[in-house]
Amino acid sequence: MDNVKIGTKASWNSIIINILLSLFKLTGAILGKSTAMLADTVHSLADIATTIVVIIGLKVSNKEADEDHPYGHEKFESVFTKIISFLLISTGLSIGYKGINDLIKGSLIVPGKIALMAALASIIVKESLYWYTIIIAKKIKSTSMEADAWHHRSDAISSIGTFIGIFFARRGFKIFDPLAAIVVCIIIVKVGVEYYLKAVNELVDHRASxxxxxxxxxxxxxxxxxxxxxxxxxxxxxxxxxxxxxxxxxxxxxxxxxxxxxxxxxxxxxxxxxxxxxxxxxxxxx
CATH class of the missing domain: 3.30.70.1350 (Cation efflux protein, cytoplasmic domain)
Known part of the structure; x- marks a missing residue:
């Protein structure tokens, strides 16, 4: 099986798992009335979009050289990596904005138990998806897929923050729910910036290691x-x-x-x- 087929199959598996996880997290966010879980759900939905970008990137970057692109299409993967980084950054900023807005308005609600369960499920599933995707990304040497793997891990890390926020909010410290959303924002934006810079290096003929x-x-x-x-x-x-x-x-x-x-x-x-x-x-x- 060639690299494109391996990467595409892995990406579609990630999409299916993310859709199921997002539905569960959205249910937990609505029924549990948790801002942090809603932010976490948005992050998972962004994962689906970025994985679709990865599939497109893998197919385009592995096309044979042609008359218009005599050196091949490999740089297109770096372009798609930049798109993923923008999605990560914009997702993180939107999550942070909602958390700050809730703090300012004082929209503090005690989340339900289902939100806590959704956060725990997200940690387990997203960390598993990270290892599954990063192993394949290293195998086929795909930077966009590697960026997508870290998107899974950033979601797992954000879910840890969400879990902590909901846990303490349920014990009377309601401010922890929107604070968790802000922490999630910082983590996601950091990963997005790192992959943006990596893509730039690939596009400006940076030297090898x-x-x-x-x-x-x-x-x-x-x-x-x-x-x-x-x-x-x-x-x-x-x-x-x-x-x-x-x-x-x-x-x-x-x-x-x-x-x-x-x-x-x-x-x-x-x-x-x-x-x-x-x-x-x-x-x-x-």
Missing amino acids: NEIIEQIHSITRSIHGVKEIKSLKTRIFGNKIYADVGISVDKNISIEEGHKIAETVHKNIEENLLDIKHCTVIILPN
Whole structure:
């Protein structure tokens, strides 16, 4: 099964689970009269929207190169990651606004027991969804799916805050319910900003990690005939990496021998580093 099918199947599983969970949480929010649970429900509904974005992103970013996009479509995934980050930030701000508004207006109500049960169910389900999604995201190297996984975890964390808020509100500290909604807001916005910045790095040709660069150095130096690495440039292209390597060889060998050395470096880097989409190797003067 290819990466798109694996990611799409996982995303649809997440959508189905989120729909069922959202219905239960909405019931708990309405019957339990909890602002924090209502905010938590909105977060779960946003999860459904972001997972749909992930499905679209996976299909678009894995399309083959064409005449209009000769380098492929990988950067489209970074674009979709930015969309998810915007959804996270806007969701968080809307939740925070309602919590602050309730505090100002003094709309403080003791939540019902069903709201507490819904919060507990959300913690368990959303944390399970995080691990399920992050494992698959790492496997298929999808940044948008990884962002979606953290959306699940942010929902689990927010549900912990919701659970605490409802728990204390039911024990007479009614202010804790809207306060929990504000805490949820801060957590969600933080995650959204982090993934926005990550997507920006992928779109502006940010260099690869030190680990990848060191691996390229190691592979290149291991090739017989390479005297020195004269230059190395890398750039992140969506969820893949392009590398430009400049090497020096013995000036007394033939052009054909030099070409074979460069070709060996090129082949070994691309075969041993799966994150590398393309590696260009040139011979520079000593």
